[in-house]
Amino acid sequence: MVEKLTPSRVIFNILNYAFMILFSFVCVIPIWHVLMASLSNPRMLMANSGIIFKPLGDITLDGYRMVMSNKSIITGYGNTILYVIATTVIMVLGSLVGGFLLSHKDFKLSLPLALFIMVTMMFSGGLIPGYMVIQSLGMLNTRWAIIIPGSINAFYIMMMKSAFDQLPAAYEESATIDGAGPLTILFVILTPLLKATVAVIIMFNVIMQWNNWFNASIYLPKRRDLWPLALFMREILINNDTSKVATQQDAESASNMTANLVKYCVTIIGTLPLLCAYPFAQKYFVAGVQMGGVKG
Amino acid sequence: MAVKTAARQEPVKLAKPGSWKRNLQRYKSLYILTIPLVLYFFIFNYVPMFGLLMAFEDFKPARGFFGSTWVGFKNFIDFFTAPNFLEILRNTFVISALGLAVGFPLSIVFALLINEIYIKWFKKTVQTISYMPYFVSTIVLCGLVIEFCSTNGLITNALVSLGLVERQNLLQNPKYFWAINLISDQWQGLGYGSIVFIAAITNVSGELHEAAAIDGANRLQRVWHITLPGIKPMVVSMLILKCGMLMTVGFDKILNLYNTAIYSTADVISTYVYRVGLNGGRYGYGAAVGLFNSVVNLILLLASNAISKKYAEQSLF
Amino acid sequence: MSKRVLALILALTLLTALLAGCGKGGNSDLGELPEDDESQTITISYWMYPDDYRYYNSLTDNPVVKVLDQMFNVKLEFQTPAKGSEADNFQLMLGTQDYTDIMNMTYCTESLGTLYEDGVILDLAPYLDEYLPNFKALVESNESLKRAVYDDEGHLFSLPTMDNPERTQWGGMVYRRDILETMTGGNVQFPSGNEEPTTVEDWDYMLPLMKQYFEATGMADTACLILPAIGYMATGELQAGWGVGPTIGLATDGKTVTYAPAEDSFYNYLTKMHEWYEAGYIYQDFASRTNDLFYLPNTALTYGGAAGIWFGLLGQLSDRMSLPEYGLNMDVRPLSAPLDTANGVTAADAASFVSVDVIAENRCIAASVDPAKLPRILKLMDYLYTQEGALLMNRGLNAEQAANDDLYKEMGYTDGAYWFDENGDICVAQWVIDANVLGIEPMSFTGQRIQGKRDDTEPDWPANKERTYLDDAEDNADAVWTMYGDARVIPNSAAQMTPEESEKFNAVFTAVNDYVNTMVPKFIIGTEPLIADSWKAYLDQLNALGLQDILDARQSAYDRYLAR
Incomplete structure (x- = not known):
């Protein structure tokens, strides 16, 4: 659809584009700052204050070399990818089913079920009982402790519910008349219509799982080989925190200059894969979003 | 859009109010789908809620939930009167x-x-x-x-x-x-x-x-x-x-x-x-x-x- | 609907009972221990806070642990949480009653007496003669150890790490001498007439010089004096100059327990700090540098040559922080607390410094331990208190052991970490001495995380110092940092409170601490005026929060310790 360009429209467009450019700039700069700092000369980095637009001194990869020499990083990457995929599959299935059930107004359990699920958003038992449940299920120190308990949550179900609510009932009615069962309706007919929302909750989940160190720190104390990247990263960040000096030995090995550099490098190593993967994923995401299409 | 939302709510009137049996027959598979979901939330979210008991106890980790002293609403009162x-x-x-x-x-x-x-x-x-x-x-x-x-x-x-x-x-x-x-x-x-x-x-x-x-x-x-x-x-x-x-x-x-x-x-x-x-x-x-x-x-x-x-x-x- | 809820509650209660099991109450007494079948390999679980994992994935693979495994035919299995989650994990272990056989108690907030009464840990006194002869001999040989290890009823709850009281201080206040030399053309003259700054007056002379120096360099962020975020040093080094003790310490009589931020002389300290803050001598951002990962005031400012006085470490002394290639030549010297002579503070009032305690980390045996395993566990622990054990844990493997160790072989350290020369003096391998330069983590090659007694075969320095990493600067620093003695420090071992005391203490301590930590930075920055009225209101609030309860609890614990 071709828009008529009135003067007010032109002004609006100019302002809008200018705002977007400015906003993008503000979004990018701090990340750029960290990236450039991670390549900087560590000594000059310390004396610097303010934004770093290009690496200070000669570009150095020392920090990255130090971080990558830590073999945990590779282990962590592998585990994180596994956890992200596994929880996403469970989460999507659970949220689709949950959202479908809740949105089904003539299904008698939808209201009690909604309440049942919503309560979990409000109340949680806390760390100790949670641990005991995982322990009694025999999941402690296994991958299951990360994959199963945290994946389905009320928030995603509620999001799917409101997405289902927006769909015209006609789809389901006609499918029912054609003799399709609820499962067929859900996965074959309705889900493709909700690609966009599914894409959104997948993205939520991927980011959350990518940065989730807490569950692993609680449920996997004996199995470092199962830890996700985020937990290793947190260790490295905290390890280099000289304000938490415990002993002389710790202090002296930590207080060298590269400690500061390492933080920036770890940040980049932990963030960059997501940042790089996102534009590719976005292709599908946007395609999903534009199903309903702003054609004009 | 508003019209369509209204249309969606129509089937509610079709189902006979109070008729569980008919609802069960008609949406059998929905009821079956409910079971794993309820179990999931029950096990991972509801069972741990017994930990809320702690709020009414002078909880000592070593003594556990049943060994700790029961103090009623003391913890709440302490909080409400905290400076x-x-x-x-x-x-x-x-x-x-x-x-x-x-x-x-x-x-x-x-x-x-x-x-x-x-x-x-x-x-x-x-x-x-x-x-x-x-x-x-x-x-x-x-x-x-x-x-x-x-x-x-x-x-x-x-x-x-x-x-x-x-x-x-x-x-x-x-x-x-x-x-x-x-x-x-x-x-x-x-x-x-x-x-x-x-x-x-x-x-x-x-x-x-x-x-x-x-x-x-x-x-x-x-x-x-x-x-x-x-x-x-x-x-x-x-x-x-x-x-x-x-x-x-x-x-x-x-x-x-x-x-x-x-x-x-x-x-x-x-x-x-x-x-x-x-x-x-x-x-x-x-x-x-x-x-x-x-x-x-x-x-x-x-x-x-x-x-x-x-x-x-x-x-x- | 209500029926549903009822059913839910019922199910919940059922599950709760199922999950929680029956809490074990009362004291545990394992009675006579069974005969130890040494041909049987046993697994011993051990809760330990994390190590450096550059060379292995778990402490189980530590070379020293592997030697112990072989020696005692055991398999030590470590439960080590992630760094930063130590406290959570330890509390979880207690809270879920899922104890390991041996527990390092560093992150324990409960008193050992309480844990014993609750049936969590064992009293080891009954096993002393039969299974812990070396430990017993060591403890009996030293009065202060004896006082620290047994409680009033003669219980033995812990097999602690025993420290060498002569050990050098690892850190204290330091200052940049080179700045003063530069600014005065090599003619530094402190008002007190001393060579080194010793009084507040001296500092008043020193700080403006530093400020001028930094202003001339044009650096963005500088700090003449770096204060910790809470505005005072928890261990008391700085405020000692005003006659203030450590946060919880002793009055000058050596008997009365005091709380530093409520002492009268703390007011004088704050007044001076506010004055210095206003004058721009104190690091302007000190209060906001708490959980900051990127800025690291200490390293960024100190190593960047932008700080004048800070809490430094042994490894930063003399010219070790200099970076000639950047034109940065530093002369870092140890610094004692500045005496507030204007208010009549003398050296006797200033007594307090980081204390080296006779016992460090406590280690307890869980009451849930399998009695069949206990003899072997105790024998293993006892070994740590022998001379041979101390060498193994502190120094690492000797040549013979190293020849069989994969990590030592891989690194090419087949000569071991130490040996004795013809005079019987200990020699430390060159790679250990150069560890920091080489970027090696020396702890990974020793068993220092689980040591029994600290090495008392410390090379006799300075006579022998070329064999160690200690030098004159460090020797001198130790003298400066401990100049006023530790008469106002309460040893850790004297802080063991009874269950009632610790309950009283825990109930108010956080609130009091919170309030102090809020107010002190405000007084220093000036967002809260420091006048007689506000000071009185501050003290009143502290009392209202229950400060006296804290003091009473600690006082009675200390009195008992003195009477022991």
Whole structure:
């Protein structure tokens, strides 16, 4: 659809584009700052204050070399990818089913079920009982402790519910008349219509799982080989925190200059894969979003 | 759109009220689907709730839930009479309400503005970039904020040269914490928060837009009469959910940002629970404060749901 | 609906009972231990806070642990949480009653007496003669150890790490001498007439010089004096100059327990700090540097040559922080607390410094331990208190052991970490001495995480110092940092409170601490005026919060310790 360009429209467009450019700039700069700092000369980095637009001194990869020499990083990457995929599959299935059930107004359990699920958003038992449940299920120190308990949550179900609510009932009615069962309706007919929302909750989940160190720190104390990247990263960040000096030995090995550099490098190593993967994923995401299409 | 929503509710009238048996027969597979979901939430969310007992105990980890002394409401009373009770409550509420009052409209406006961009690659690039801050972990974000707000930091420098503040460390002055927290939250979450709205906007039928354009509605009118009503269900349900979490403030963020000099405006319930409950080893007290928080949230959720039911004719349950 | 809820509650209660099991109450007495079948390999679980994992994935693979495994035919299995989650994990272990056999108690907030009464840990006194002869001999040989290890009723709850009281201080206040030399053209003259700054007056002379120096360099962020975020040093080094003790310490009589931020002389300290803050001598951002990962005031400012006085470490002394290639030549010297002579503070009032305690980390045996395993566990622990054990844990493997160790072989350290020369003096391998330069983590090659007694075969320095990493600067620093003695420090071992005391203490300590940590930075920065009225209101609030309860609890614990 071709828009008529009135003067007010032109002004609006100019302002809008200018705002977007400015906003993008503000979004990018701090990340750029960290990236450039991670390549900087560590000594000059310390004396610097303010934004770093290009690496200070000669570009150095020392920090990255130090971080990558830590073999945990590779282990962590592998585990994180596994956890992200596994929880996403469970989460999507659970949220689709949950959202479908809740949105089904003539299904008698939808209201009690909604309440049942919503309560979990409000109340949680806390760390100790949670641990005991995982322990009694025999999941402690296994991958299951990360994959199963945290994946389905009320928030995603509620999001799917409101997405289902927006769909015209006609789809389901006609499918029912054609003799399709609820499962067929859900996965074959309705889900493709909700690609966009599914894409959104997948993205939520991927980011959350990518940065989730807490569950692993609680449920996997004996199995470092199962830890996700985020937990290793947190260790490295905290390890280099000289304000938490415990002993002389710790202090002296930590207080060298590269400690500061390492933080920036770890940040980049932990963030960059997501940042790089996102534009590719976005292709599908946007395609999903534009199903309903702003054609004009 | 409104018409269609109404159509969806029609089948409710078709089902005979009170007839469980018929409902069961008709939606057998739905009932079966319910079972694993209920089990999941029961095991992982409800069973651990016995831990709430802690709130009524002088909980000693070594003695467990059944060996600890039962103290009734003592922990709650201790909290309500704590010298900083009102301060913490106020901070929690203000920080969260500010986030809602500013952040929520902002992300809708941002979604609408993004929607007004026609150059495809530009739109895509801006969208991608606007999500980027969300990928930055909280701990990194806080490090940057602290650096930029220090006495000689970037933001301080800018504000001083504009004559808005005196030279000082902005994070050491209780006056500025709410603003710093709000702005950094928006920086990180604006693009990301608008995703759901962008998705909702693009789901709004294009034909309606075209029809309205042919009828001579201008852009603003179409946004007002078509886009906004189109995303209303999404907006309202998100709003209710957010109201239900009004007393929940991101814990990581504040913990990494605040310092003792600004506890008076920065200390919120979750950081207080962490400091006193976990670090101080007073688990029962911490659990009581947490439970109080949950109850307030629940009340807010029910209230906002009821209000929305009445005025927006939409509700979560 | 209500029926549903009822059913739910019922199910919940059932599950709760199932999950929680029966809490074990009362004291545990395992009675006579069974005969130890040494041909049987046993697994011993051990809770330990994390190590450096550059060379292996778990402490189980530590070379020293492997030697112990072989020696005692055991398999030590470590439960080590992630860094930063130590406290959570430890509390979880207690809270879920899922104890390991041996527990390092560093992150324990409960008193050992309480844990014993609750049936969590064992009293090891009954096993002393039969299974812990070396430990017993060591403890009996030293009065202060004896006082620290047994409680009032003669219980033995812990097999602790025993420290060498002569060990050098690892850190203290330091200053940049080179700045003063530069600014005065090599003619530094302190008002007190001393060679080194010793009084507040001296500091008043020194700080402006530093400020001028930094202003001339044009650096963005500088700090003449770096204060900790809470505005005072928890261990008391700085405020000692004003006659203030450590946070919880002793009055000058050596008997009365005091709380530093409520002492009268703390007011004088704050007044001076506020004055210095206003004058721009104190790091302007000190209060906001708490959980900051990126800025690291200490390293960024100190190593960047932008700090004048800070809490430094041994490894930063003399010219070790210099970076000639950047034109940065530093002369870092140890610094004692500045005496507030204007208010009549004398050296006797200033007594307090980081104390080296006779016992460090406590290690307890869980009451849930399998009695069949206990003899072997105790024998293993006892070995740590022998000379041979101390060498193994502190120094690492000797040549013979190293020849069989994969990590040592891989690194090419087949000569071991130490040996004795013809005079019987200990010699340390060159790679250990150069560890920091080489970027090696020396702890990974020793068993220092689980040591029994600290090495008392410390090379006799300075006579023998070329064999160690200690030198004159460090020797001198130790003298400066401990100049005023530790008469006002309460040893850790004297802080063991009874269950009632610790309950009283825990109930108010966080609130009091919180309040102090809020107010002190405000007083220093000036967001809260420091006048007689506000000071009185501050003290009143402290009392209202229950400060006296804290003091009472600690006082009675200390009195008992003195009487022991």
